[in-house]
Amino acid sequence: MSFKPVTHVLFDMDGLLLNTEDLYTIGFQKVASRYGKEFTFSLKCKIMGQQSKEFASIIINELDLPLTVDEFLTEIRKVFNDLFPQCRIMPGVEKLIYHLHRNNIPMGLATSSSIESYELKAGRHQKLFDLLPFKTWGTSDPQVKNGKPSPDIFFVAANKFPDKPVNEKCLVFEDSINGVKAAVAAGMQVVMVPDPRLDRSLATEATLILDSMEEFQPELFGLPPFGNY
Structure with missing residues (x-):
């Protein structure tokens, strides 16, 4: 399969840069258990990548929880x-x-998380996240009208690069089906690193699917190969 060269990179965060999807599962199950319900992997796949009010509404409806969206989020x-x-x-x-930082490749963060949630997650890893200077927090950014799978967040994130690249020149890294659909809808190529339990036949729109970020070869997309410092 051939890939098109890119100049800019956008990263999702939860489950892609950080293992927070595991923590989301633990947290959602803790709340569900209070009402005798189970937070399943299939439900998890539906909500991954969405903004907080969106995923809260789906969980409440799917599990028939006696909570409002605000109560659930609290x-x-x-x-x-x-x-x-x-x-x-x-x-x-x-x-x-x-590697991308050393080679002066512009990078940004495009996460559906709120800025408050981001600060909790990134606190111990600030040195790494400082290398992603262009950040978009979907839940907190009024310009992001709709969460993934809508492409809004990637349009907003790409527009934060000072040189305003065309969307086709942006490569997205994602772990969720909703994120893949959003990137494709934005006209961007997308490398998916999914949960190993995911049925990959559900992610046919992804440009490339990897078992781990460790497998990624930058040169496939016209980026400098590892070791090129």
């Missing part, structure tokens, strides 16, 4: 305040981001 924030500071960087992430 409960879940209490859980996440303890969980998120424990998050870890995913394999291969530091190597790639430091």
Whole structure:
């Protein structure tokens, strides 16, 4: 399969840069368990990449929870305040981001998280996230009208690069089906690094699917190969 050369890179965060998707599962199950419900992997796949009010509404409806969206978010924030500071960087992430930084490749963050949630997650890893100077927090940014799978967040994120690249020159890294659909809708190529449990036949729109960020070869997309410092 042939890929088109790119000049700019956009990263999702949860489940892609950080292992926070594991923590989301723990947190959602804690709340669901209070009402005798199970937060399943199929439900998780539906909400991955969405903004907070969007995923809260879906979870409430799917699990028939006796909560409003605001009540659910209040409960879940209490859980996440303890969980998120424990998050870890995913394999291969530091190597790639430091490599692209050394080669002056413009990079940005395009996460559906709120800025408050981001600060909890990124607190211990600020040195790494400082290398992504152009950040978009979907839940907190009024310009991002709709969450993934709508392309809004990637249009907004790409527009933050000072040289305003055309969308076709932006490469997105994602872990969710909603994120892949959003990137494709934005006219961007997308490398997917999904949860190993995901049925990959559901992600046919992805430009490339990898088991780990460690497998990524920058030169496939016209980026400097590893070791080119």
